[in-house]
Amino acid sequence: RKEVEQDPGPFNVPEGATVAFNCTYSNSASQSFFWYRQDCRKEPKLLMSVYSSGNEDGRFTAQLNRASQYISLLIRDSKLSDSATYLCGIAHGGSNYKLTFGKGTLLTVNP
């Protein structure tokens, strides 16, 4: 099992749809969890940290399930501007600062 795996894409959804991405991790000692957004030919930018209790930022909700070892990102009321690649980054056990990233999931929101 790879350290970090993401849903294979691409996801094509209409405006206004709700879309969810999952990211599984293999190391049960993983400590820190993040979602990043990467636009085409740009650098990844931090979208959200993922906390044990779950967290929400506007239309975006991130959750952590330690028992099943995955994190999720839910986007409600999708906008055209949400079109991007979404990467999960996880700091695995023994290092709370060195991230392993998933390969990313491409989201296209269509008018």
Add this chain to the structure above:
Amino acid sequence: NAGVTQTPKFQVLKTGQSMTLQCAQDMNHNSMYWYRQDPGMGLRLIYYSASEGTTDKGEVPNGYNVSRLNKREFSLRLESAAPSQTSVYFCASSDTGFGGGYTFGSGTRLTVV
């Protein structure tokens, strides 16, 4: 604030040539990282520096060397470039405490011919 600055943004090298990618951050972060991003492979860690004065290998260190020049600067050197090193290179920085995740530079697109 500039955040993380990488130079150059684009570079074409011939096989066997050497070059250094520069990275500087102005956020007083302790940790710095170099990743490469290839289609279908995602971001892979080349080297990192947990704090000034330390460097460690990541997942794909072969063919690269790094220098943590001071707290602000972390450079990546290709001693003898190979076509397999054609990639987009990202530098990133973070606090050691790591509550806030990474800040990435805008990347260097390197082509080795």
